[in-house]
Amino acid sequence: MKNRLRVLRAERDWSQADLAQALGVSRQTVNALETGKYDPSLPLAFKIADLFELAIEQIFERPSADNQSASND
Amino acid sequence: MKNRLRVLRAERDWSQADLAQALGVSRQTVNALETGKYDPSLPLAFKIADLFELAIEQIFERPSADNQSASND
């Protein structure tokens, strides 16, 4: 799932460490998010959205509709 | 983190199993989300938002700003 973190951060001239501190997560987490290693949890996505004063949908790109089934009893 | 899943589901007269199937997750996952056992991943939150044609912010309530620090090198 792609995101605009690197751009939003660059617009503010923040380092990954700066952003990490503002979000209350580690620098490695910010790096992992920017390099697409994994997606944030929903609570962290909310923090990010709040910090940049944007909707979650404006920062994170919808995943490409997966179509995976779960057997469901 | 609270959410409006149970209400949105009730408005459509769906069972937890119906919703689970529409989302491609297990019934237990839907139940856990409704009963507040945990929050969905961001990709699942997007699926939910897409299904109900609402923004994530309209379904999930912002968490109460945690203020936890991470040591950061």
Place this chain on the structure above:
DNA sequence: TCTTTTTGTAAAGCATGCTTGACTTAAACA
């Protein structure tokens, strides 16, 4: 050039998200 800052990455470990299978209880209904 030398030094500092920033970014990327890795490994180990703990917490959370989600699965399957199974069981219980209550409500709906024949």
Place this chain on the structure above:
DNA sequence: TGTTTAAGTCAAGCATGCTTTACAAAAAGA
């Protein structure tokens, strides 16, 4: 009353999110 459907929950297990510590390499600045 007996049967079925819906909801709640538990346990074990695997996948993902995030931590700390550590190191390497690129970029920025003296």
